[in-house]
Amino acid sequence: MTEKPHTVKSYEEQLQQLTNNLVIMGGNCETALGNSIKALCNNDNTIADTVINNDTVIDNFESQIEQEVVDLIALRQPMAIDLRETVTALKISSDLERIGDLAKNISKRTKLINNNLPYNLTQSIERVGAIVQKQLKLVLDSYTNRSPEIALDVWEKDEEVDNLTNLCMEEVIKYLKSGNENIEYGSHLLFVTKNIERIGDHVTNIAEQIYFLVKGSYLEGDRPKGSQPIVNGEK
Amino acid sequence: MNKIEAKKVNVFYGDKQALFDINMDIPERQVTALIGPSGCGKSTFLRCLNRMNDVIEICKVEGEIKINDYDINQKSTDVVRLREKIGMVFQKPNPFPKTLYENISYGPEIHGMAQSKDELDQIVEDSLKKAALWNEVKDRLHEPGTGLSGGQQQRLCIARAISVKPEVILMDEPCSALDPIATAQIEELIDELKKEHTIVIVTHSMSQAARVSQQTGFFHLGKLIEVGSTDKIFKNPNQQQTQDYITGRFG
Ligand SMILES: Nc1ncnc2c1ncn2[C@@H]1O[C@H](COP(=O)(O)OP(=O)(O)OP(=O)(O)O)[C@@H](O)[C@H]1O
Numbered sequence: 001m002t003e004k005p006h007t008v009k010s011y012e013e014q015l016q017q018l019t020n021n022l023v024i025m026g027g028n029c030e031t032a033l034g035n036s037i038k039a040l041c042n043n044d045n046t047i048a049d050t051v052i053n054n055d056t057v058i059d060n061f062e063s064q065i066e067q068e069v070v071d072l073i074a075l076r077q078p079m080a081i082d083l084r085e086t087v088t089a090l091k092i093s094s095d096l097e098r099i100g101d102l103a104k105n106i107s108k109r110t111k112l113i114n115n116n117l118p119y120n121l122t123q124s125i126e127r128v129g130a131i132v133q134k135q136l137k138l139v140l141d142s143y144t145n146r147s148p149e150i151a152l153d154v155w156e157k158d159e160e161v162d163n164l165t166n167l168c169m170e171e172v173i174k175y176l177k178s179g180n181e182n183i184e185y186g187s188h189l190l191f192v193t194k195n196i197e198r199i200g201d202h203v204t205n206i207a208e209q210i211y212f213l214v215k216g217s218y219l220e221g222d223r224p225k226g227s228q229p230i231v232n233g234e235k
Numbered sequence: 236m237n238k239i240e241a242k243k244v245n246v247f248y249g250d251k252q253a254l255f256d257i258n259m260d261i262p263e264r265q266v267t268a269l270i271g272p273s274g275c276g277k278s279t280f281l282r283c284l285n286r287m288n289d290v291i292e293i294c295k296v297e298g299e300i301k302i303n304d305y306d307i308n309q310k311s312t313d314v315v316r317l318r319e320k321i322g323m324v325f326q327k328p329n330p331f332p333k334t335l336y337e338n339i340s341y342g343p344e345i346h347g348m349a350q351s352k353d354e355l356d357q358i359v360e361d362s363l364k365k366a367a368l369w370n371e372v373k374d375r376l377h378e379p380g381t382g383l384s385g386g387q388q389q390r391l392c393i394a395r396a397i398s399v400k401p402e403v404i405l406m407d408e409p410c411s412a413l414d415p416i417a418t419a420q421i422e423e424l425i426d427e428l429k430k431e432h433t434i435v436i437v438t439h440s441m442s443q444a445a446r447v448s449q450q451t452g453f454f455h456l457g458k459l460i461e462v463g464s465t466d467k468i469f470k471n472p473n474q475q476q477t478q479d480y481i482t483g484r485f486g
């Protein structure tokens with residue numbers, strides 16, 4: 001942080017604690033997302049179970065952060081940058097919590113898929129998973145470094161994520177169409193793809209919050225929009 | 236519209252300069268809050284606005300203070316009339332050692348604002364009502380004003396200030412000795428008063444400045460560091476010094 005420390009040390013510590021918890025929570029989400037993709041593509045139920053079980057850790061962080069935010073507002077009446085720190089922490093933690101849930105959902109579906117998926121499909125999911133993971137990592141970096149530039153980069157890249165998820169969606173639909181026996185797994189994969197895209201949206205929300213946190217103003221303009229999603233498998 | 240325009244105001248106590256080149260516009264029928272650390276010159280600036288610094292012998296004021304486009308620092312200014320138009324409420328309630336009634340009636344009487352006893356009664360009642368004190372004191376108007384609680388005394392002083400229908404009301408830390416309920420009553424009153432009056436308030440409470448004012452000026456070491464909408468000052472000030480002060484990172 002570039003700000004001078006507060007005259008009241010305990011206030012400074014409380015704000016620092018809030019930031020630290022958010023960073024750790026973000027780290028847990030990164031792991032959950034990475035593992036959920038890995039478990040899916042390698043059909044590894046052990047890893048999937050780790051993701052599912054660790055979600056309570058993420059949930060607990062959210063409650064903890066919420067409590068800290070309420071305490072700060074009630075007891076410290078934060079102003080200016082401190083107010084933005086406090087309010088954005090609350091919003092970011094709820095986006096992170098959703099990311100955790102979506103990763104958990106991917107893992108639950110993974111456990112319902114019992115044999116190996118076609119290579120081109122796992123490759124496609126891995127590709128979009130990797131870019132969303134990178135986005136999440138960058139947005140957490142931008143939070144740690146209070147960097148609106150990185151946040152803006154992440155925000156602008158959301159378009160690419162959308163485009164890749166649409167491609168991935170097409171792959172899944174091809175797979176669905178290729179045989180009735182694929183319908184069950186295929187439907188799970190549609191949700192998985194959608195989950196990844198939504199994780200990307202939460203990352204974008206976080207980028208907006210970080211921009212506001214540092215700049216005090218909101219990112220202007222519409223969100224970058226990728227290609228239109230396909231409906232009924234037709235372009 | 237600006238009610239008050241201060242241009243290049245410099246104030247000296249003897250050879251010690253207390254204010255440096257202050258430029259500040261004060262919009263009509265709004266509340267302007269002045270904040271800043273102790274000794275930064277808030278009270279000094281406030282006193283410039285109704286020439287209360289005149290009463291301090293070693294104090295010298297330079298620059299222009301225009302109220303309704305009229306420079307009040309001109310020699311020809313009638314200072315008594317000026318202070319009738321620009322009322323003041325101080326940090327410590329200072330009721331006259333007289334009855335509640337006389338505390339309020341004194342100003343309107345000397346300014347010849349009432350033609351009859353009835354009219355005067357009416358002014359007293361209206362002023363006390365506006366100051367949210369009427370219900371508490373209507374049965375004891377002829378008891379001494381000093382017998383009220385601190386918060387009531389402060390509202391009495393506000394009633395006294397508004398009894399002469401000033402255009403501007405200057406308040407120097409009016410709530411510093413009050414409990415949260417009396418403070419809330421004064422803040423509610425300020426909200427009411429701004430419909431008809433322009434208000435400038437000095438306060439050490441950041442949250443009070445944020446609650447009651449539309450414009451805030453931050454002073455430091457005799458300089459006006461930043462002035463802007465209260466919203467902006469407390470959410471995202473332009474100056475680092477302002478932010479350090481309002482967030483408690485000073486010195
Ligand atoms: N009557 C006086 N004689 C000499 N110096 C004075 C006088 N009144 C104020 N000063 C000086 O002028 C400077 C500004 O004082 P002022 O009272 O305007 O500050 P303030 O911002 O109102 O402080 P506070 O928040 O403590 O009331 C201070 O350095 C003070 O010592």
Ligand SMILES: [Mg+2]
Nearest residue numbers: 277278279407
């Ligand atoms: Mg003062």
